[in-house]
Amino acid sequence: MKVDYQDKGAIATITITSTVFEFRKHNRVIDAVLFAANVKVVRSGLFLMKSVISGPSTEMLRAYKTVVREAAI
Template sequence: MKIDYQDHGVTASITISSTVFEFRKHNRVVDTTLFLTSTTAKHTGFFLMKTVISGKTPVVMRAYRIALQEMKR
């Protein structure tokens, strides 16, 4: 699983990518992040899953920290 943070000034985005073998972990990280923050997400792919979470920079930075903590669990 790979988490990438991109800052675009006022907005920011997180890209979470993983393989189909990490399906449950990927969904857990994305669901927890979306539940605890007010961001939007876009899902693509099946074998190589990719989720882009975007929103305002402070909110996405908090979502990034939550995603890293959830990934370590």
């Protein structure tokens, strides 16, 4: 699972990329982020899954902490 955080001023994005073998972990991380922060998620891909999470910087910092915590499990 690869996590990339990009801060672009008022709006920030987190891109999470993983393979089909990490399907359950990928979905668990995305679900935890949606519960923790008020953000927007766009998912794509089948064998190489990619999710782009975007929102205000303050919410994205909360989301990034959640992503790191859930990905470590």
